Amino acid sequence: MYVCLCKGVSDKAIRQAVEEGARSWREVREQTGCGTQCGKCACVGKTITRDAIARE
Template sequence: MYVCICHGVTEKDIKKAAKAGAQSLQDIKQATGCATGCGTCADVALEVLQNANDNVTPDFLKILQPKSKWQEQATA
């Protein structure tokens, strides 16, 4: 998923920067260019970074994930 449209930065790019040691939004800006254009993406970029460092799926991405077989059986 694209996080920064201005610079074409994806969630994967931010996770890669986090894995390389990025700890702050400033680190993400330097590593990817994210949030250095219009800045609208800064909050989402920071959330992706924090969740990458915590190894947690961000809430806004959970709705995009397909249901597991167990979830499908539970709702049937």
């Protein structure tokens, strides 16, 4: 599922960024570009990031 339409970032890509070492929403943003354009996806992106980190 696409989380970020502006940058074409899927929930999988967010989870992968966490697997590869991202430890915060800021780091996920930097690695994937999610939330860096219109910002509408930030809330969902943050939630998925938190969930992915909690599962690590």
